[in-house]
Amino acid sequence: MTKEQIIIHEDIKGTRLDKALSELTDLSRSLIQSMLKSGDILVNNESVKANYKVQTGDTITYQIREATELVAEAEDIPLDIYYEDKDVLVVNKPQGMVVHPAAGHMSGTLVNALLYHCQDLSGINGVIRPGIVHRIDKDTSGLLMVAKNDEAHVSLSSQLKNKTSDRIYLALVHGDIKHQKGTIEAPIGRAKEDRKKMAVVADGKEARTHFEVVERFGDYTLIKCQLDTGRTHQIRVHLKYIGHPLAADPKYGPKNTLNGHGQFLHASELGFEHPTTGERLHFEAPLPNIFEETLSRLREKSERDL
Numbered sequence: 432m433t434k435e436q437i438i439i440h441e442d443i444k445g446t447r448l449d450k451a452l453s454e455l456t457d458l459s460r461s462l463i464q465s466m467l468k469s470g471d472i473l474v475n476n477e478s479v480k481a482n483y484k485v486q487t488g489d490t491i492t493y494q495i496r497e498a499t500e501l502v503a504e505a506e507d508i509p510l511d512i513y514y515e516d517k518d519v520l521v522v523n524k525p526q527g528m529v530v531h532p533a534a535g536h537m538s539g540t541l542v543n544a545l546l547y548h549c550q551d552l553s554g555i556n557g558v559i560r561p562g563i564v565h566r567i568d569k570d571t572s573g574l575l576m577v578a579k580n581d582e583a584h585v586s587l588s589s590q591l592k593n594k595t596s597d598r599i600y601l602a603l604v605h606g607d608i609k610h611q612k613g614t615i616e617a618p619i620g621r622a623k624e625d626r627k628k629m630a631v632v633a634d635g636k637e638a639r640t641h642f643e644v645v646e647r648f649g650d651y652t653l654i655k656c657q658l659d660t661g662r663t664h665q666i667r668v669h670l671k672y673i674g675h676p677l678a679a680d681p682k683y684g685p686k687n688t689l690n691g692h693g694q695f696l697h698a699s700e701l702g703f704e705h706p707t708t709g710e711r712l713h714f715e716a717p718l719p720n721i722f723e724e725t726l727s728r729l730r731e732k733s734e735r736d737l
Contacts, residue, residue: 439489448474449481452491459626466493503532503559508544513714518583518707519576520549520562523716526572526692531560545577552577553584564588565598565661570681570693572719573600574701586706591661597702600656600666601645601718603695603725604675605685608652612643615669619662628682629664631672638662640669648729649736651678651689655699666696678725695722 435456443451449463452472464481466472472493474483485491511523524530524541531542545552545562552562555578562577564587576596578584590596620635622628639659646653652675656666667683670676676684679691689695702713718726 434492434494437491437493439485439487439491441487443485444487445484447481448472448479448483448485448491451485452493453626456493458493461627466495471495503540503542503546503561504538505546506538506543507547508539510544510548512548513574513716514712515549517551518579519587519705519712520545520579521574521576521701521712521714524567524572524575524698526570526719526721529569530566530575531563533559541575549579551579553579553581555581555584555588565591567698568664568667568694568696571600571696571698572716572722573698574714574716575698576701576703578706583706587703590703594659595704597700597713598658598661598698599700600658601697601699601722602642602654602656602666602670603678603689603722604652604654604670605650605678605688606652606675607647607649608642608644608654608675610644612641615640615642615673617669617672619665619668629662629668631668636660636662638665638669640666642670646726646730648733651729653726667694689725691721691725695725697722 437455449460452458452463453460467481470478472491474489474491512520513523514521529536529540532540542561542563554561556563562579564576564578564584567573567575576587578587616639617631618633618635619629619638620632622630623632637660641657642654644652645655658665667677667680671683677694677696678684678689680694697718700715702711705712
């Protein structure tokens with residue numbers, strides 16, 4: 432357990448303790464509030480609440496407990512496998528499945544299923560993310576490539592970094608996008624007002640998304656997106672940024688939207704060079720039922736409105 436100490440200066444006095452600590456340290460607001468409840472943060476050697484307003488000269492002492500290493504367990508969960516050999520596995524992840532274990536999601540993840548299916552996964556990303564080269568969000572469905580050894584992992588990661596792999600998504604968004612195709616190039620980082628969200632921010636990391644309209648429904652548009660970069664929530668953030676948030680997106684979309692099990696976003700196509708043979712592989716996965724049924728209803732409505 433490590434113990435740290437901070438003395439409050441004039442320029443930050445009057446700020447809530449949890450906000451002050453989040454600005455002065457790398458700790459998140461949620462972790463700070465948890466540490467306050469467990470007595471791991473003291474002000475002048477006394478326990479206080481998160482809304483305590485810090486004063487000039489206050490001494491804040493906090494201790495960070497050693498993290499307990501998470502261990503992923505193998506679970507007999509069915510997998511929709513599109514391709515597998517000794518180096519690579521391609522799987523179609525269902526909507527609602529988390530990719531790898533984390534606090535609050537230690538079971539039922541894609542990694543838990545992969546560990547049951549095969550024991551030979553790359554170890555580059557550690558015991559919690561074996562074989563995981565790239566991720567998609569819990570409520571995003573579609574294709575993922577998995578590395579079964581470290582050599583394959585290095586090759587697949589390099590292809591992602593060098594933008595030589597293909598990742599194509601189908602997204603249903605609000606509104607009628609004016610242009611038939613376009614590119615959104617805007618840096619993405621943590622949202623200033625809500626650290627649990629991502630946003631287009633001046634000091635964010637480079638992010639580029641290409642899109643093309645597939646079908647129009649008046650109030651909604653089906654588009655195809657191709658990523659040049661892989662920032663967290665990139666498609667969801669970029670489409671919101673241009674005024675066309677994803678339908679049913681609980682984090683970035685409007686409340687008045689279509690019924691779904693989360694955002695209508697599907698990783699429909701995946702292409703890459705096989706790390707051993709050099710053969711170019713390409714896979715396509717059909718839309719989930721709820722996505723296809725929603726499009727059918729939108730088509731029927733569009734025809735009635737003509």
